Amino acid sequence: xxxxxxxxxxxxxxxxxxxxxxxxxxxxxxxxxxxxxxxxxxxxxxxxxxxxxxxxxxxxxxxxxxxxxxxxxxxxxxxxxxxxxxxxxxxxxxxxxxxxxxxxxxxxxxxxxxxxxxxxxxxxxxxxxxxxxxxxxxxxxxxxxxxxxxxxxxxxxxxxxxxxxxxxxxxxxxxxxxxxxxxxxxxxxxxxxxxxxxxxxxxxxxxxxxxxxxxxxxxxxxxxxxxxxxxxxxxxxxxxxxxxxxxxxxxxxxxxxxxxxxxxxxxxxxxxxxxxxxxxxxxxxxxxxxxxxxxxxxxxxxxxxxxxxxxxxxxxxxxxxxxxxxxxxxxxxxx
Amino acid sequence: xxxxxxxxxxxxxxxxxxxxxxxxxxxxxxxxxxxxxxxxxxxxxxxxxxxxxxxxxxxxxxxxxxxxxxxxxxxxxxxxxxxxxxxxxxxxxxxxxxxxxxxxxxxxxxxxxxxxxxxxxxxxxxxxxxxxxxxxxxxxxxxxxxxxxxxxxxxxxxxxxxxxxxxxxxxxxxxxxxxxxxxxxxxxxxxxxxxxxxxxxxxxxxxxxxxxxxxxxxxxxxxxxxxxxxxxxxxxxxxxxxxxxxxxxxxxxxxxxxxxxxxxxxxxxxxxxxxxxxxxxxxxxxxxxxxxxxxxxxxxxxxxxxxxxxxxxxxxxxxxxxxxxxxxxxxxxxx
DNA sequence: TATTTTTGTTTAAACGATTAAGCGAATGGT
DNA sequence: ACCATTCGCTTAATCGTTTAAACAAAAATA
Numbered sequence: 001x002x003x004x005x006x007x008x009x010x011x012x013x014x015x016x017x018x019x020x021x022x023x024x025x026x027x028x029x030x031x032x033x034x035x036x037x038x039x040x041x042x043x044x045x046x047x048x049x050x051x052x053x054x055x056x057x058x059x060x061x062x063x064x065x066x067x068x069x070x071x072x073x074x075x076x077x078x079x080x081x082x083x084x085x086x087x088x089x090x091x092x093x094x095x096x097x098x099x100x101x102x103x104x105x106x107x108x109x110x111x112x113x114x115x116x117x118x119x120x121x122x123x124x125x126x127x128x129x130x131x132x133x134x135x136x137x138x139x140x141x142x143x144x145x146x147x148x149x150x151x152x153x154x155x156x157x158x159x160x161x162x163x164x165x166x167x168x169x170x171x172x173x174x175x176x177x178x179x180x181x182x183x184x185x186x187x188x189x190x191x192x193x194x195x196x197x198x199x200x201x202x203x204x205x206x207x208x209x210x211x212x213x214x215x216x217x218x219x220x221x222x223x224x225x226x227x228x229x230x231x232x233x234x235x236x237x238x239x240x241x242x243x244x245x246x247x248x249x250x251x252x253x254x255x256x257x258x259x260x261x262x263x264x265x266x267x268x269x270x271x272x273x274x275x276x277x278x279x280x281x282x283x284x285x286x287x288x289x290x291x292x293x294x295x296x297x298x299x300x301x302x303x304x305x306x307x308x309x310x311x312x313x314x315x316x317x318x319x320x321x322x323x324x325x326x327x328x329x330x331x332x333x334x335x
Numbered sequence: 336x337x338x339x340x341x342x343x344x345x346x347x348x349x350x351x352x353x354x355x356x357x358x359x360x361x362x363x364x365x366x367x368x369x370x371x372x373x374x375x376x377x378x379x380x381x382x383x384x385x386x387x388x389x390x391x392x393x394x395x396x397x398x399x400x401x402x403x404x405x406x407x408x409x410x411x412x413x414x415x416x417x418x419x420x421x422x423x424x425x426x427x428x429x430x431x432x433x434x435x436x437x438x439x440x441x442x443x444x445x446x447x448x449x450x451x452x453x454x455x456x457x458x459x460x461x462x463x464x465x466x467x468x469x470x471x472x473x474x475x476x477x478x479x480x481x482x483x484x485x486x487x488x489x490x491x492x493x494x495x496x497x498x499x500x501x502x503x504x505x506x507x508x509x510x511x512x513x514x515x516x517x518x519x520x521x522x523x524x525x526x527x528x529x530x531x532x533x534x535x536x537x538x539x540x541x542x543x544x545x546x547x548x549x550x551x552x553x554x555x556x557x558x559x560x561x562x563x564x565x566x567x568x569x570x571x572x573x574x575x576x577x578x579x580x581x582x583x584x585x586x587x588x589x590x591x592x593x594x595x596x597x598x599x600x601x602x603x604x605x606x607x608x609x610x611x612x613x614x615x616x617x618x619x620x621x622x623x624x625x626x627x628x629x630x631x632x633x634x635x636x637x638x639x640x641x642x643x644x645x646x647x648x649x650x651x652x653x654x655x656x657x658x659x660x661x662x663x664x665x666x667x668x669x670x
Numbered sequence: 671t672a673t674t675t676t677t678g679t680t681t682a683a684a685c686g687a688t689t690a691a692g693c694g695a696a697t698g699g700t
Numbered sequence: 701a702c703c704a705t706t707c708g709c710t711t712a713a714t715c716g717t718t719t720a721a722a723c724a725a726a727a728a729t730a
Binding site: 353355 | 676677678679680681682684685686687
Binding site for chain 2: 097
């Protein structure tokens, strides 16, 4: 096992102090160091294959150039795409990203945050989970830089970048109305998470504006970890009502994929018998005979802005930035 | 800005040395410490909200409990699923994962590895990229613990966990033959990466065994970063030959998705006119009218084994472990 | 009672870097 | 020729832990 080369090793080899080696390799004190020494030090560093120990540096400088990304699940395409853009954006500024999946469980979420803080991350980008308000408040109290993405809590005064979910759902529902749907339903998650409740509210508001009553019964909620059967039941329920739905809005792409798999087995034509719209892009739905109309979340933009805000905050800009991004209704075949 | 609490702060508050505080909080020297002191120290730690600074600890112990995961692209579902399992597995052993995407570029790959090493990761899990052999050899020379997943180089003597790609492609091709295809083609990546060349070889070997000549012309290669149009062209080419293909094997799920999108626009019925098989599971293809038959890579297993081998190696087990995993042909509607 | 052992704790060095302050020697100004 | 700069480099403290070694006081042994 070759021992790792330290500044001291270089210093000994060249016959100078570690301080000088550090100055040279970090290009500090430019001009105040003799060509001769600088050359010899750089040469030795190269020959000895020196690599700086960031742990030691971090301890001294109190900076790790690492940011923690806490999401619900990295294997969910929505989050992995988000993660990728954040990774790229961070890399431009020489930051590394460490990722953790909370599975929407507040305990796991807090544990991840704690682990990341123990590792002295410079800041956090967080897709919060229901029940994590106290954890977030602690971050604020301790003045830890962080930015919420996708999900946020109106009661928590913090940086965030999120979709205007109310407006998005409102627009989508209006679209269903405008193409002639009379009995519009929605399948979404049962959760008090603000971004999800906003979607419900937007849906209901659009219906109300069009004189539709009796809405609640057409809003089916499934659990956050809903599997195929639960979604099927919800859809089946809406389709077998006295006045079956002829238009459906899905609260997430995961729900949409499950629902469409089921709908695909039914003797129904989309969009003639049933129009469909979902949140979020997903190419899982591209091969369905009627590619789904969806609300596009500008992921690139969200990720980029979140990263920018965080890095800005890390560099001591203390003002709070809250960004509401508009979704875009991408109209395809299903509605 | 509240200053962070250190061992020293606790020591001062309680009126003992930092050493004692460290011993108590780490449960070292059990029994050799008075109940009294232990209680007071733990109490103070709780009250002051002490959290250990892992950076400082790492510097001293030379252990970061961090592993680096280098893959081609975290936004690719194959890798994000892999990453998730590795994350979970690592967490059980108290390790954190830092992830980097190489985009199949050797320079980026090496830069990532270097960054991770500078951060003193305890080990690496690597999905290698063509042209990174020298980088890997350096790791071996420096005795850095690492495991290759998915891709490996036969010439490099290192831990790996990978699919037996030859056999998988062979089996898939034989299946196409057995269901009556006479002109079987393959669309895969143009790359000298061992796992990809093995897929080609398996495909050709199966054809040869069945007396088929003139194979090469039915093997179309697209670039690693192929977009829709390139895949379309390859498929179109195979379909417009003198003897059009009636069976197709796709070298990856990404290619398959792109190809099926195109095929879906053609006046062809799958599998009657054209049978299809692809590598890797992907629910993107579930909603196609003929869900694709595919070669399942046991991702769970691969990720779990890779992590186990790495952690074992980190704990100083120096023997090399190479695992070839068998794929499983999941037969659905397309072939 | 004198000596050894045990107990509970402290001292201090170390990990590998950064960086303010200091310090001779060479250079410059007058 | 004298004092002030400038130059090139070193000294040494520091970041927050860990941990071997030392140590004083109490307990056990003789």
